Amino acid sequence: MAAEQGLSLVDLDRDGVDTAFREDVLQGLSEPQKAIPARWFYDDEGSELFEEITRLPEYYPTRAETEILTDRCDEFRTMIGGGRAVVEFGSGSSVKTPLLLNCIDPAAYVPLDIAGDFLRSSADALSAKFPGLPVYPVEADFVRKVELPIEVTAMPKLGFFPGSTIGNMVARTAVDLLRTMRATLGEGSQLLIGMDLVKDQAILEAAYDDAAGVTARFNLNLAHRINRELNGTIPIDALRHVARWNDAYSRIEMHLEALRPIEFGVSGHRFSMGEGDTIHTENSHKFSRRSGTTLLLAGGWTPRQRWTDREERFSLILADATVPRSAP
Structure with a gap:
């Protein structure tokens, strides 16, 4: 089953150029x-090149994160459960995304990305691997709140933000993005996020x-x-x-x-x-345990569990949307 044609929420000028790209x-x-x-790296060519980077011998994050997803699958299944709409902030890794989906029995998959052609190609490839899973690609700049497809509105949500992409942003922008993700996903949602760890400079x-x-x-x-x-x-x-x-x-x-x-x-x-x-x-x-936790808390997420690969190069953190409080 092919993915749905999906939504396009990118503002284009009369020449077909993303207006936010020009302004930035x-x-x-x-x-x-x-x-x-850094988000403007990811036109179709940039997205393809990044996929190539993830397979390089020097680029450890993908291997480390894949190891966590493989080794901790049973724990993900228990802590996340089935029936959630997985909303991935990015087009989806050909390796990591299927590992997660196999673990948790999702009700739907919604990839969000500004690279439209790469997004739809990735969504079609994933649909071929999971023919019974509804896939709703949304072409959007997820640094702003995204209105998700109506088909997943009533479903509990799991946000998936792998690869330590959160590290591309300075603290202020990262906190803003985490708050935007919380607004996109809604109350009762969860977030599974990758954070690369401090290590040897070489x-x-x-x-x-x-x-x-x-x-x-x-x-x-x-x-x-x-x-x-x-x-x-x-x-x-x-x-x-x-x-x-x-x-x-x-x-x-x-x-x-x-x-x-x-x-x-x-x-x-x-x-x-x-x-x-x-x-x-x-x-x-690059994050320590403490700096990663502080960032998530500031962004409206309460860390629930943290995993690292065997060499402690990389971490995956599962967090719950923080329940608003009027006082400490």
């Missing part, structure tokens, strides 16, 4: 430290600067996307991928660094960069 790029390139939110830097150069292609694809969708003239050959550990903020940072002075246009606006200047394209924050 123009604002970010106008700042003293140029920066573009392991972290290798995971974001692999020997095969796939992560570099992923990073540079953002510039290609700007050129393609926003009439950009960024000289791609004048940029290089940089990944570095920032210990003060407990995060890996990815940048596009100018190899020479450059000038370029985007949507009719002009920008320049000196040699060594960068566009900050991604943060990947």
